[in-house]
Amino acid sequence: MDTPIDQQPETSMKTVVYHQFGESDVLQVVSSDIPSPQDGEVLIRVHGAGLNPIDWKTRKGFGFVAQQIESSLPWTPGYDVAGEVVAIGSGVTTLAPGDRVMGMVGFPLGGGAYSEYALARADELAMVPEELDLVTAGALPLAALTAWQALFEVAELEPGQKILVHAGAGGVGHLAVQFALARGAHVIATASSGNRDFLAELGVHEVIDYHSTDFADECFGLDVVLDLVGGDTGKRSLRTLGDNGTLVTIPTVTADEVVSAAEAQGLRAHGMTVRPDVFHLDEIAELIEDGDVKVHIEQAFALDQVAQAHQLLEGGHVRGKLVLDCSQLTD
The missing domain is CATH 3.40.50.720 (NAD(P)-binding Rossmann-like Domain)
Incomplete structure (x- = not known):
């Protein structure tokens, strides 16, 4: 039975971590404290977290990010996030609680999107068009x-x-x-x-x-x-x-x-290496609003199905995108 996030205690959250590099079984769902937004940051209740090839490559210890984070594990993967702003830090004037936002966050060394709540800098986030549900939007940014x-x-x-x-x-x-x-x-x-x-x-x-x-x-x-x-x-x-x-x-x-x-x-x-750019995201959101671009989700997984999602991602040949529905747990 799926458990809505609203029934979770509001001081703790479920988040995905790994303590070592390896196969998909190193991914664990653990409880941790909900963080507080600092200056220039917002706290997002995550609905969708996109899965990208860099996620499994880093998990296996491949590439630049893996080299950089190796000494600071455990680490929460994920750079794609969409959800609802629930709290704002000091100095944030462009966003308010209740706003529907998406962004490429914590790139490259922060990560953190595979979680029920995530912190992001306000200047990394774009508004999600009404035409796009928040789980689908989570698969878009990167x-x-x-x-x-x-x-x-x-x-x-x-x-x-x-x-x-x-x-x-x-x-x-x-x-x-x-x-x-x-x-x-x-x-x-x-x-x-x-x-x-x-x-x-x-x-x-x-x-x-x-x-x-x-x-x-x-x-x-x-x-x-x-x-x-x-x-x-x-x-x-x-x-x-x-x-x-x-x-x-x-x-x-x-x-x-x-x-x-x-x-x-x-x-x-x-x-080339991708970089966060909120102005580009705004232009992309406009194309979605106009009906010129559609995001195809091949499959959405609950947060605790993350290992299964990684196996499919690593196999390649996915049509469109895979996404974690971070508001859902299977048990």
């Missing part, structure tokens, strides 16, 4: 900001340009194709055959089934490639670029080799 910054800051995508998005049905991908379409680009995406209809419904112009078709034989003269796969896929994508085209590769582990391969061929490629 993936949406990654797509937005890659397309419009790094690649400088313009109306009428042709773009290829690898893994177009995934968390970042399904938002990137919609942003590119809203900007007036011609959008091609790679996906499995099972995701063809999903992408067609989003408005993608051409879907290439990567199991049966080599995208490098199908695409040429592209203005932009958004590489969400990395490695060999990123390097082979260079063949599809036009003379003035740009490739943006997201997986950090292979970014250097993709960029080096581009330089060797006299082509442009960039890696």
